[in-house]
Amino acid sequence: MNTFQLAVVIWLALLALLGVSVGAATLLPGAVAHGASLLCAFAMAALIFVWFMGLHTADGLLRVFALAAVLWLCLLMGITLLDYIERDLGVLQWGAVLAKCNTGDGASGEAGARQPPACPTTDRLHARHRAGLRPQAPSRPW
């Protein structure tokens, strides 16, 4: 297959992936559609990077630069999202701490004994926990 034919095949593959992603977004249910669309987007980007931008013939150093750019983006997004994921995990941990306090498991603490986690005393948190709500759930009016 010569270079022209290969470029046309890559283009057809890109259009096919576009069709799959649009079809998935309109036909499949939410999370599955999102996953399929994102997979198609990454596949399209990979095809363009490798074949249309010449990474398949580039030397090692150039490939390292290209990968480093993508890696940096992953770090940027990953560390930012970790903050938000950690907040959600923190909400779950608060729930566990409050449950211990309410049953008395975590409130006591004799001298020399292993100290339990500090029990939050904020009335609002206790009230939310008794109501079965997430203690730190932000209000989202929209």
Next chain:
Amino acid sequence: MSTSQRTITSEGEPDEQFDDIGQQRHANLMGMWIFLATELLLFGGMFTGFVVYRSQYPAAFGEAAHHLDLTLGAINTAVLLTSGLTTRLADVSAEAGRRFAAFWLLLATVALGAVFLVLKGFEWYHEYEHGLMPVLGVAFEYPGEHARGAHMFFNFYYAMTGLHAAHMLVGLGLLTVIAGLVWRWREPARVARQVQISGLYWAFVDVIWVFVFTALYLLRA
């Protein structure tokens, strides 16, 4: 055209700061990729912001995405992917010393890029007519129940598509100049390298659009 045909990007005398033409080609490509990495950081910050807000307000963003024209967005994506093909073919043609093929393929790229921008402008106007343009003091009239979240979604929409369109305009200007250089064909080896470098920029703009399209149009509720 086969890959065994002669290529001209390795011909000619290097500029004085380079030892040989191979080193110059490598520096050209490396410089462009570093520039594209900085561009990725520019768009990356915006995408990160979008991902954070998309995860915080999934219902509002998912509902707001339904108010975009998916058909027009998909057509525009196909147009841009096709322009990526013509750029790649122009690169291959210039490298093989096929001046007129490279010239017309570059013009086709410019034409497809212009079609993309016209369709995008039409889409923006359509959204303006429906009160979905919360910029420049224009009243935002959202018909759904998550108006505040949708307001944020459309802010992202115009920022992301606007920044991408600005890059398209730069790319169109660049490719027009390169097409002129191909037409003159004074230093074929240098011109072929310029086609290759500018083609990298255009392909990068394609990649950015693929993710803009996916994030805004396809991540529906």
